[in-house]
Amino acid sequence: MHPSEHQHGGAGHAGSCPAAESILAVAEQLFSEKGYEATSMSELAQRAGVSKANIFHHFHSKRELYLAVMQAACKDSRQALLEIRAGNGSTRERLAGFMRRHLRNMLDNEEVSRLVLREVLESGPERGRELAGRVFAEGFQQLVETVREGQERGELRPDTDPALVAHLIISTGVFFFQGRAVARHLHGAGFIEDPDDYAAQVADVLFDGCLAAHAENRPAPRPPERKGRR
Amino acid sequence: MHPSEHQHGGAGHAGSCPAAESILAVAEQLFSEKGYEATSMSELAQRAGVSKANIFHHFHSKRELYLAVMQAACKDSRQALLEIRAGNGSTRERLAGFMRRHLRNMLDNEEVSRLVLREVLESGPERGRELAGRVFAEGFQQLVETVREGQERGELRPDTDPALVAHLIISTGVFFFQGRAVARHLHGAGFIEDPDDYAAQVADVLFDGCLAAHAENRPAPRPPERKGRR
DNA sequence: GTCTATAAATAGATAGAC
């Protein structure tokens, strides 16, 4: 029986044996730098120091291996969402914390994060469904539930769609990551150099809004200078 | 003298002559479906019904043509930003209107929008700078100014970074577009099927925030059901 | 030159021994 059958479409399983781990590591590198199609299982086997057949023992197919790479890439953020949901603190603190950590994860694993985003961008109906179910569903669910619980506790507005808010939370980090090479050269976008500060400010806007009307409700309107915090 | 020298790094110029237009149209198609490197200028010339030399007359280089394609792709959104800045209405209405139009533009020009996002995602320092200056700077500047004016008029909080808010406004539309094939299959993300509604709801969150504390300041808290509006 | 036919190489995947 294939070890990968234990996955149930969920998280990675590479911790089980060293061969699978090294296969996954090499796959991450090759898929990242050469793309899916240009990567051959033969080269992959060679570099990982295992036989081709052994790869197919651990992963049913090339596509399965690719999905495993993406699951691994999202592992930490998924973990963060589980912790955040289980932990204490206000919904605001928890979500803001996730935003910061999610952004950090992507920046700390640049190549594989780009691989995931590339796949999302190029995916049509079929692959989109696969990605949703195998890579993102679990984490997204946790995020949506966290928002929904925040509403139930009276911390968040009850008249917003929790899934939409969750989508919004993910979007800011992703766009920061993927657009930073460009944003760095746009006037006024100095915030791009400080991810933690960015996450904090975005959280401010998401929670408090940016209308002037709400000013009196806000905790502590910081001074106009924006850089050098953290 | 090259016609493209009239660009000054700004908007497109294809309206000037029919040959340039057809070149641009074919380039858009080829670059979209085959990618930058896989597209040959010979094939492009053939399909556009012009000589290769004629292409280089209108566009200095292959790269220049590529940039022109991306400028054209962003033309409508750039135009929208100019109109929005010149027009009347509250800052909130104007920005919400742009978000809706921006999203529509991308969805109505799927292939070329994906091409632009692909380029942004894969761009390193050099190409990032180029994209910023040649494709995005002008529009982004308008958006930032619109936000800043909103602050000056007392409509928006003065303690947020206008460029960061502008960045946020772009990010939501982009992520909706690029992730919709995946989002369609995530539980609760039914909002993905109605772009106008999505833009409106996101604007709500961005302006009013999603904290419960501000509920009394909001115009009209809609009923909990989310679908089937517009 | 252009085309077809065929050879050679390589792709992903499987079988069965150890």
Next chain:
DNA sequence: GTCTATCTATTTATAGAC
């Protein structure tokens, strides 16, 4: 779990006819 050997389908290169 891991291997060698093998299978089948493409892809790529080459030969030779036209």
